[in-house]
Amino acid sequence: MKMNRRGFIKACGIMTGYAMLGVNMTKEAVAATMDFVGIRQKSVYATDANSKIYKYRKSQDNPMIKKIYDPKSGFLHEGPCGHMSHHLLHTHYVDRSARVKTLKAKGYKFKI
Structure with missing residues (x-):
């Protein structure tokens, strides 16, 4: 199995979380987060529906x-x-990338 550095760090973080908190506590934390997301979503839709x-x-x-x-x-x-x-x-849509490249080649600097 090949794993890049980012994947390895993510896997280590997850395993550390399970080791420190335990599986049940991690499940509870995820459930609480999802409950919060649901409550937030309901309040946004309610505010939008009742907007004057x-x-x-x-x-x-x-x-x-x-x-x-x-x-x-x-x-x-x-x-x-x-x-x-x-x-x-x-x-x-108008593709202007060629013109931007030309201007950059002439020495123009863009603030993006």
């Missing part, structure tokens, strides 16, 4: 969006997947 900041939580419920996509008089009357909505609302 956003009147419309879903874009498809917004009356202005419904008006834009209205088949009779809407600007994007073709629908959400029509040609005009795709043209106006979607972005396109």
